[in-house]
Amino acid sequence: MLTAAPIATRQILQIQDLTVSFDGFKALNGLNFSLDEGELRVVIGPNGAGKTTLLDVLTGKVRPTKGCVLFKGKDLTKLKEHQISVLGIGRKFQTPRIYQNLNPRENLELSLNPHKEVFPTLFGRRDLRDKVDALLETIHLVHKDRIPAGLLSHGEKQWLEIGMVIAQDPDLLLLDECVAGMTDKETEATGELIQSLAKNHTILVIEHDMVFVRQIARKVTVLHQGALLCEGSFEEVKNDPRVIEVYLGSHKRG
Amino acid sequence: MKVLHSPHTPDGITTPAQGLDLSPRNKLLLEAGVLMGVLLLLIFVFPAVLSGFRLNLLGRFLALSIVALGIDLIWGYTGMLSLGQGVFFALGGYALGMHLSLQLPDGRIPEFFSLYGVTELPWFWRPFYSFSFTAIAIFLIPALVASALGYLVVRNRIRGVYFSILTQATTIIFFNFFNGQQRLINGTNGLTSFTTLFDLNINSAEMRFAIYVATILFVALAYVLCRYLTSGLFGRILVAIRDDEPRVRFSGYDPTGFKVLVFAVAAGLAGIAGALFTLQTGIISPNAMSVPFSIEMVIWVAVGGRSSLIGAVIGAVLVNFAKSLLSESFPEIWLFFQGGLFLLVVMVLPDGLVGWVRTQGRQLWIIFQLWRRRLAKTSLA
Numbered sequence: 001m002l003t004a005a006p007i008a009t010r011q012i013l014q015i016q017d018l019t020v021s022f023d024g025f026k027a028l029n030g031l032n033f034s035l036d037e038g039e040l041r042v043v044i045g046p047n048g049a050g051k052t053t054l055l056d057v058l059t060g061k062v063r064p065t066k067g068c069v070l071f072k073g074k075d076l077t078k079l080k081e082h083q084i085s086v087l088g089i090g091r092k093f094q095t096p097r098i099y100q101n102l103n104p105r106e107n108l109e110l111s112l113n114p115h116k117e118v119f120p121t122l123f124g125r126r127d128l129r130d131k132v133d134a135l136l137e138t139i140h141l142v143h144k145d146r147i148p149a150g151l152l153s154h155g156e157k158q159w160l161e162i163g164m165v166i167a168q169d170p171d172l173l174l175l176d177e178c179v180a181g182m183t184d185k186e187t188e189a190t191g192e193l194i195q196s197l198a199k200n201h202t203i204l205v206i207e208h209d210m211v212f213v214r215q216i217a218r219k220v221t222v223l224h225q226g227a228l229l230c231e232g233s234f235e236e237v238k239n240d241p242r243v244i245e246v247y248l249g250s251h252k253r254g
Numbered sequence: 255m256k257v258l259h260s261p262h263t264p265d266g267i268t269t270p271a272q273g274l275d276l277s278p279r280n281k282l283l284l285e286a287g288v289l290m291g292v293l294l295l296l297i298f299v300f301p302a303v304l305s306g307f308r309l310n311l312l313g314r315f316l317a318l319s320i321v322a323l324g325i326d327l328i329w330g331y332t333g334m335l336s337l338g339q340g341v342f343f344a345l346g347g348y349a350l351g352m353h354l355s356l357q358l359p360d361g362r363i364p365e366f367f368s369l370y371g372v373t374e375l376p377w378f379w380r381p382f383y384s385f386s387f388t389a390i391a392i393f394l395i396p397a398l399v400a401s402a403l404g405y406l407v408v409r410n411r412i413r414g415v416y417f418s419i420l421t422q423a424t425t426i427i428f429f430n431f432f433n434g435q436q437r438l439i440n441g442t443n444g445l446t447s448f449t450t451l452f453d454l455n456i457n458s459a460e461m462r463f464a465i466y467v468a469t470i471l472f473v474a475l476a477y478v479l480c481r482y483l484t485s486g487l488f489g490r491i492l493v494a495i496r497d498d499e500p501r502v503r504f505s506g507y508d509p510t511g512f513k514v515l516v517f518a519v520a521a522g523l524a525g526i527a528g529a530l531f532t533l534q535t536g537i538i539s540p541n542a543m544s545v546p547f548s549i550e551m552v553i554w555v556a557v558g559g560r561s562s563l564i565g566a567v568i569g570a571v572l573v574n575f576a577k578s579l580l581s582e583s584f585p586e587i588w589l590f591f592q593g594g595l596f597l598l599v600v601m602v603l604p605d606g607l608v609g610w611v612r613t614q615g616r617q618l619w620i621i622f623q624l625w626r627r628r629l630a631k632t633s634l635a
């Protein structure tokens with residue numbers, strides 16, 4: 001392991017030689033990847049590159065076939081989903097997954113609850129009201145806090161789920177295509193939100209929308225066929241011939 | 255899984271569309287008031303107006319509504335459709351049934367044992383001489399069985415249809431086992447001919463009334479317990495598990511404990527219901543563990559409305575009254591009627607009677623408001 005860089009930027013996440021195969025098909029193929037603490041990283045790549053699968057591994061949904069995943073020095077491949085969540089990884093899914101029959105307030109309370117075992121949840125006293133109010137403010141849902149979340153617009157659902165992830169107060173936020181289906185205005189506001197969250201969180205954003213990537217990106221990683229294609233600033237990556245090739249080749253919008 | 259259940263919020267949560275803008279505290283007070291009113295009605299008014307026969311039926315059906323409350327807790331709120339509640343119901347029934355059968359002078363054992371040449375009470379029945387032990391066993395044994403079964407099933411992430419099938423298979427196993435045990439529990443015939451409890455004749459009018467009142471109190475207790483579990487954060491998590499269990503894991507919760515706990519509670523309630531039912535019908539047999547009976551229980555809840563706890567109680571009482579009325583006059587059509595009822599509910603009233611009343615009520619309320627506003631406008635003009 002690399003040590004003793006004088007300006008100690010600790011790595012919060014280290015992935016080595018990660019392979020995930022589904023019936024022989026390698027969705028991830030020998031991926032090496034790491035994140036510094038406090039970093040905001042954008043991962044792009046054509047459809048099917050393995051971006052979502054990467055998040056599945058990081059949240060315990062999928063067990064890797066091979067490889068090693070360390071988060072804050074702990075091996076994630078041995079932990080269950082809820083243990084990983086409690087350890088400090090929060091995820092926003094590609095298609096919003098909120099609790100449709102609960103209202104935004106209840107959705108947030110559920111995520112905010114600091115003690116997630118059965119009996120503390122049942123008998124514990126907690127006052128989360130102020131925190132919920134503040135979060136509702138952040139995600140612009142104050143006026144819709146008491147309608148079933150299933151009735152929110154697509155963009156609002158995306159926001160609510162981002163709010164739920166923030167509520168978990170994770171050290172690492174994983175955001176999978178969180179501006180999909182948002183209006184331009186909503187997208188821009190989301191960008192601002194992510195920028196402000198980046199001040200005290202490590203964030204991994206998976207994105208398709210290049211305008212959005214330009215807005216938030218500091219460092220971009222390109223995945224292709226389950227492996228790392230290249231890494232660098234937005235401009236570097238955009239002009240990299242391999243990236244252009246991959247994106248044109250797959251006929252997909254970046 | 256992404257289906258939005260219509261107004262499927264747990265009881266007592268204000269939604270603005272409801273119009274009645276009471277604070278949560280006042281809503282709770284209102285609910286407590288209504289509950290008290292219903293209790294008083296059941297205890298003081300019904301006995302005066304119903305015949306002894308109907309009152310006895312009402313008592314039985316109220317006992318059944320306790321199982322229904324448990325089913326609503328695990329199915330309506332948590333999404334676990336158990337087709338095996340009859341097992342827990344029967345376990346409670348057998349526990350009390352044996353205690354009643356053991357109301358004998360020293361040294362004598364229930365008569366049926368002698369039919370099979372058993373001369374000494376099997377050891378595991380001995381503690382059932384004690385009422386305190388029996389009272390605890392009635393809910394604890396079903397709850398423990400459910401915990402063990404639930405833990406094995408839930409931990410292995412078996413849910414949905416597979417959970418239902420497994421609970422049904424359990425029912426079949428228990429049914430066959432109990433039917434085959436003549437020497438221990440009188441097999442197919444079950445336990446019957448009870449006469450005394452606390453040295454009192456259980457068939458006297460006073461005792462019957464006391465049992466009726468006790469049943470009502472247990473329904474109230476069961477309601478309050480389920481209400482407590484389904485409101486607040488714990489209840490929200492149950493709903494979240496029902497709607498998207500994998501997501502709950504990513505929110506940091508392990509659903510296993512939550513599901514096992516409510517499954518055990520529902521089983522405990524089923525046990526209590528079984529005991530109270532046995533007390534009022536005078537018999538407990540393996541029939542209580544038959545597959546159709548467990549399915550019927552689910553139908554009660556579906557008819558009443560799994561969107562609410564009240565719905566479970568109403569469904570159990572109404573469906574059973576319909577059953578007794580219909581089968582008094584036309585015994586052969588009841589089964590068709592029941593099947594039709596279930597189809598009707600599934601297709602026309604997916605949220606049951608209470609769900610229907612709620613949505614209709616809300617619409618009527620809105621119409622009423624509009625009408626009032628218009629009236630105010632015209633009177634101003």
Ligand SMILES: Nc1ncnc2c1ncn2[C@@H]1O[C@H](COP(=O)(O)OP(=O)(O)O)[C@@H](O)[C@H]1O
Pocket residue numbers: 022026027045046047048049050051052053054
């Ligand atoms: N559970 C699964 N079973 C089989 N194949 C899968 C599964 N999950 C993902 N894949 C495949 O792995 C590849 C990568 O998928 P994904 O990670 O979703 O890509 P991306 O998010 O980059 O578009 C795709 O070809 C997809 O079909």
Ligand SMILES: [Mg+2]
Pocket residue numbers: 051052053094
């Ligand atoms: Mg994806």
